Amino acid sequence: MIVFCRNLIYVLKHRRLMGVLFGLLLSATAVYVSGPYLRAGYHYQAGQKALERRAFIEAQKHAAVCLEVWPRGARSHLLAARAARRAGLLDEAQQHLDACPPSPDILEERQLERMLLQVQRGGLAEVDQLLRQQVELDHPQSPAILEVLSWEWMRTFQLGEALWATEVWLQRQPREIEALVRHGWICEHLSHKIDALEDYRQALALDPHRDPVRQRLAEILLSLHQDGEAAEQFEYLRRKRPEDSAALLGLVRCRIQQSRLDEAEELLDDLLAHHKEVRAALGEHGRLALARGQLEQAEAWLRRAVAALPHDKDIVYNLICCLQRQGKDGEAEAYVARLRQIEEDARRMEKLVQQVLQTPKSAPLRYEIGILFLRNGFEEDGRNWLRTALEQDPTYQPARQALAQYQPTASTREHLGER
Numbered sequence: 001m002i003v004f005c006r007n008l009i010y011v012l013k014h015r016r017l018m019g020v021l022f023g024l025l026l027s028a029t030a031v032y033v034s035g036p037y038l039r040a041g042y043h044y045q046a047g048q049k050a051l052e053r054r055a056f057i058e059a060q061k062h063a064a065v066c067l068e069v070w071p072r073g074a075r076s077h078l079l080a081a082r083a084a085r086r087a088g089l090l091d092e093a094q095q096h097l098d099a100c101p102p103s104p105d106i107l108e109e110r111q112l113e114r115m116l117l118q119v120q121r122g123g124l125a126e127v128d129q130l131l132r133q134q135v136e137l138d139h140p141q142s143p144a145i146l147e148v149l150s151w152e153w154m155r156t157f158q159l160g161e162a163l164w165a166t167e168v169w170l171q172r173q174p175r176e177i178e179a180l181v182r183h184g185w186i187c188e189h190l191s192h193k194i195d196a197l198e199d200y201r202q203a204l205a206l207d208p209h210r211d212p213v214r215q216r217l218a219e220i221l222l223s224l225h226q227d228g229e230a231a232e233q234f235e236y237l238r239r240k241r242p243e244d245s246a247a248l249l250g251l252v253r254c255r256i257q258q259s260r261l262d263e264a265e266e267l268l269d270d271l272l273a274h275h276k277e278v279r280a281a282l283g284e285h286g287r288l289a290l291a292r293g294q295l296e297q298a299e300a301w302l303r304r305a306v307a308a309l310p311h312d313k314d315i316v317y318n319l320i321c322c323l324q325r326q327g328k329d330g331e332a333e334a335y336v337a338r339l340r341q342i343e344e345d346a347r348r349m350e351k352l353v354q355q356v357l358q359t360p361k362s363a364p365l366r367y368e369i370g371i372l373f374l375r376n377g378f379e380e381d382g383r384n385w386l387r388t389a390l391e392q393d394p395t396y397q398p399a400r401q402a403l404a405q406y407q408p409t410a411s412t413r414e415h416l417g418e419r
Contacts, residue, residue: 040069040076047079051086054178059083074103078110085117093117112141116148124152135168143173150182156388157366160357162186177203181213190357191350193220211237218250227257245275252284256291264288279308283315290322298322306335311377313342345372363393367402374406382406 047062063080070076081096094117100110112134115127131149135142146169153162166183173179184199200217203210218233231254237247248271255264265288271281286301302319309315316339323332352369359365370385383406389399 040066040073044075044079047083051079051082054086056083056087060087072101074101074106074110077101078106078113081113081117085113085120090117090120109141112139112145116144119148119152124149143169143176146172147178150179154182154186156391157189157356157369157385158360159186159189159353160360163190175206177206177210180206181210184213184216188216188220190353193224196220197224211241215246215250218247222250222253222257225257227254230254231258243274245271245278248275249278249280249284252281256284256287259291261288261291279305280312282308283312283318286315286322287318290318295322295326299326309377310338311342311375313339313346316342342376345376348372361392363389363396363399366392367396367399370399371402374402379406 043062043065047059047066050056050059050062060080060083063076063083066073066076067080077096077100081093081100084090084096085093093113097110097114097117100106102110115131118124118127119131128149131145135145135149139145146165150162150165150169153159153165162182163186166179166186169176169179170183180199180203184196184203187193187196187199197217197220200213200220203213204217208214214233214237218230218237221227221230221233231251234247234251234254237244238251241247248267252264252267252271255261255267264284268281268285268288271278272285275281282301282305286298286305289295289298289301299319299322302315302322305312305315306319316335320332320335320339323329323335349369349372352365352372356362356365356369366385366389370382370389372382373379373385374382383403386399386403386406389396390403393399
């Protein structure tokens, strides 16, 4: 009897052990089989979150992992298409949409993605109304639609439509940084500087690392004579990017307006030592000498500045003041006429931009704005306006001829982006 009990206990113990081992084996098999799918699911979710953060390259990498596991997965291809399109890789986005199986549960999403891709390829006119209707119906993808529409309307200077798109976007997503930045850009181009300031301040509160936005904020503050706050922004940029000539030049201008002339001179010397190509620094040297009453030096600097930047209103004005203070009224008169033309062109441009809000498809209006920009030294903006005139009317010959005439030369290309 004792032996029987011992044998029974032994069998029961080993059966329990075998059960545990069998359970572990089943678990290991399940992990082995489902592991790749769990991994793909993780990367799909991570890819979606990367898109929300506008980390498009990162989203592409996550989508690639999903496609390794699900090479025919409709949602994997859709994720890859969205990431590629938003990264500007339009051909790759098209390939993923073409490879996306016609799954009924994503049919509408795939069709919308095709329309957004069409807009980015320049085909806005064919789907404009359809996309507007989706936004008005509060489609779940409305922010994505507004992102694409606003960019295309900004690119073609359809500022009224772009303003509507960014305002609706901000109603749906008040803390969306990209919407704030775009709304600020549009307000700048409509001469609504105070509104642009508010947009840029909100954007920087959400993401302080947007240096181009901070640069625009500082320049608007300077133009509104808010020198102290402008200087703080330029100093921040200079500490972060010591090689940035635009931030240094802005700080120079602040110091001159604040009558901190010795500091301005030191900054100017530093600027010219490292950035000889910054032509606007010539004008600041002239303004500094003028503030010190060094009229002959100021005249020499300002004449060089006017030769380099003949359409800069502030430089021309300072040269007029310098000549008049020396009693050279006859010479000053020629520059007075130039200043009047610059100011008249600026008023005319502002008026034409307002007219374009009412008739955004007018090629003649866009042509005239482009010519005014070109005449005042804003070559890139001028050519862009001429291009949009041809987009509205490909047969409009004045715009075509002006574009051919104002193609950038090699020397002009060297200075693109120069302040």
